[in-house]
Amino acid sequence: MASLFLVAGCASTLSARVTSYQKWPANAQGQSYRIVPSTNQLNNLEFESVADTVRAAMGPTGLVEARSGQTARFDVSINYENPLSQVWVQRYYDPYMDGWGFGPAFGGYYGGYRGWGGGIYMAPSVRSEPVEVYKNTLTVIIKDNQNNGAEVYRSSAVNVSSSDNLAQAVPYLAQAVFDGFPGNNGQVREVNYKRGR
Template structure:
């Protein structure tokens, strides 16, 4: 599971799993794009803030945001979410386990070694997801790029994680079609 791991005195690492698909046209350096929000996201301050983060991440691709009132070649849309999900993980159980006759401690007993028991315990985490789609108006609105970045976190802090998700979806742009990769970023502790 990708996560933010905090180490005392060290930089933390944020990991994202990125999946990208592309049929990126050649020779589009300097072409323009515009954000196309869904009806539910129009005039939404959170969406606008995340769009600003995407603008910064799109810059290195060579695309330029269209000025107001000008026709853009590419439509950029994005969705995001961070639901609380539950999974199961193995955990060593200590103190002793009970086998029906009595508790056994770890260690040697009567010529047999009893190690710690393993139990499955529920774990909850936030699944932070950003999905970006770019459509080419010159190709009748055909999708030419789709990328999703996913990060698992123990805290509900999507605004702090979003800049890294935005960078991740454009890391190595446009990349190989169908490529899945893990991208890690160092985060300085505050």
């Protein structure tokens, strides 16, 4: 289960699942873009920080940010969230510690060497338990104003974390959104990044 892998992953790395759709125009190199905030993102310091992170990650697109008041070919919208949700994860329990099974046994039940033999052993039992996690999600949508505002790129990166750390995850999610840009239409992939110290 991917969510289990993401929750249990090493703390020194960040894993994300990226889903991208694209119909990227061939003549887009060097064209201009502008980031268009929604009504509730206007004058929002958190959004401005996220937008700066997305700007920094947009290098692979070949686009250039339009100056203030300049008409841009592409409009970029950014959505982010980290809702708390519940996933089921598998936990392993040692039956020996739970009162079942035996370790190495004297007397050799199955004819051991010099009086030592293997005892009865049962594989660890597996139990599914609910765990609360945060789904750090960043979605970037690019629309082409030369094509009646049609979507030409949409990508979402999701990282599942046991802690509320959206601000720390956003730089990696922004990088993931443009990793391999523009990629194949309908592509789903897993990416892993080493966390900075």
